[in-house]
Amino acid sequence: MTAVRYRLGDTGPAISEIRTKLTLLRLLDDTAPGPDVFDEDVDRAIRQFQQERGLTVTGVVDATTYRVLDEARWRLGDRLLSYVVANPQVGDDVMALQRRLCELGFDVGQVDGVFGSRTGDAVRELQRNVGLNPDGTCGPSTFKALGRLAPLVTGGRPDSLRASELLRRQGKRLPGKVVVIDPGHGGHDVGNTGYGLEEATVVEDLAARIEGRLAATGVEAYLTRGPGSDVELDERGRAKFANETGANLMVSLHVDAHPNPEASGVATFYYGGDRPGTTSAIGEQFAGLIQREIVARTDLVDCRTHAKTWDLLRHTTMAAVRVELGYITNERDAARLSDPEFRDVIAEAIVVAVQRVYLPSGEDAPTGVLHLRDLAQA
Numbered sequence: 001m002t003a004v005r006y007r008l009g010d011t012g013p014a015i016s017e018i019r020t021k022l023t024l025l026r027l028l029d030d031t032a033p034g035p036d037v038f039d040e041d042v043d044r045a046i047r048q049f050q051q052e053r054g055l056t057v058t059g060v061v062d063a064t065t066y067r068v069l070d071e072a073r074w075r076l077g078d079r080l081l082s083y084v085v086a087n088p089q090v091g092d093d094v095m096a097l098q099r100r101l102c103e104l105g106f107d108v109g110q111v112d113g114v115f116g117s118r119t120g121d122a123v124r125e126l127q128r129n130v131g132l133n134p135d136g137t138c139g140p141s142t143f144k145a146l147g148r149l150a151p152l153v154t155g156g157r158p159d160s161l162r163a164s165e166l167l168r169r170q171g172k173r174l175p176g177k178v179v180v181i182d183p184g185h186g187g188h189d190v191g192n193t194g195y196g197l198e199e200a201t202v203v204e205d206l207a208a209r210i211e212g213r214l215a216a217t218g219v220e221a222y223l224t225r226g227p228g229s230d231v232e233l234d235e236r237g238r239a240k241f242a243n244e245t246g247a248n249l250m251v252s253l254h255v256d257a258h259p260n261p262e263a264s265g266v267a268t269f270y271y272g273g274d275r276p277g278t279t280s281a282i283g284e285q286f287a288g289l290i291q292r293e294i295v296a297r298t299d300l301v302d303c304r305t306h307a308k309t310w311d312l313l314r315h316t317t318m319a320a321v322r323v324e325l326g327y328i329t330n331e332r333d334a335a336r337l338s339d340p341e342f343r344d345v346i347a348e349a350i351v352v353a354v355q356r357v358y359l360p361s362g363e364d365a366p367t368g369v370l371h372l373r374d375l376a377q378a
């Protein structure tokens with residue numbers, strides 16, 4: 001990955017390009033001719049863009065922000081859209097297409113702006129329905145059909161209803177379900193450090209505890225990296241691994257850090273942004289269950305759940321969540337995380353949350369009371 005990094009005070013041709021993109025998105029009112037300075041206005045616009053897109057708000061144009069800024073320029077109809085296996089098309093036009101297909105009742109999976117195989121299938125299905133050649137490629141005649149058809153589903157969240165229906169059909173029994181556990185760091189990458197503790201050590205140990213418990217309930221569990229593994233996957237690589245296992249759920253484990261030693265608590269993240277229709281309904285539900293189970297069973301501060309569009313959450317095809325299990329830079333959180341009994345409690349909370357995703361609302365148990373022995377067996 002290229003080390004793109006532009007921030008307040010930088011100048012040059014790249015900055016004028018960023019300014020042009022922000023102007024086209026109406027985030028910057030750029031009337032001055034040929035400015036190439038990353039000034040306060042650009043900083044503000046980038047922060048607003050990051051906020052709207054569910055990215056981490058830093059005001060710094062890093063590789064991810066740069067890429068998402070580039071994807072934002074595409075409008076539906078600007079280019080042909082189709083499923084390219086090796087290098088899927090990504091952009092706002094793909095997201096507009098997915099949202100439209102979704103309103104028309106076609107199943108695109110997650111509305112994430114990534115043209116994957118399910119989006120291709122949905123386009124083919126649409127083409128068959130309107131008597132076009134079902135080649136899966138969106139060109140002028142398909143765009144025209146998309147504009148002509150009246151939405152079948154108005155209001156609400158058709159993707160969310162479909163996701164819940166699919167989940168119900170999978171049944172509540174855990175055996176046969178597939179869950180990917182992602183220790184967020186390991187090997188050369190120790191992650192955050194504090195109070196003699198490394199993030200990688202905590203999350204690898206926790207992953208093993210969760211894996212054991214899931215296996216005991218009959219769930220097929222995969223780790224994105226085993227202990228001592230030297231495979232270094234970036235977020236997209238981890239997403240790809242998870243997609244290839246055909247997993248139903250994914251949990252990515254992290255421990256946070258902050259310059260302020262007072263910062264503490266647990267937070268859980270799921271795929272979503274401010275724009276309508278982009279939130280993963282099951283992801284949101286799963287994140288809420290994990291967060292509530294952990295908060296009910298421990299004395300970690302509740303930093304709530306949040307929608308983000310981080311690569312791992314966006315490029316996974318199953319409901320994926322990321323948990324930040326306290327702050328390693330906080331003395332109390334670090335002491336908790338060093339305690340094996342505490343890690344067992346966290347592991348149990350996450351396994352119970354996995355079970356609760358599949359329980360019909362009538363059979364669900366109150367938060368904090370289910371234990372491993374209560375979970376649905378074969």
Ligand SMILES: [Zn+2]
Nearest residue numbers: 184191254255
């Ligand atoms: Zn981390």
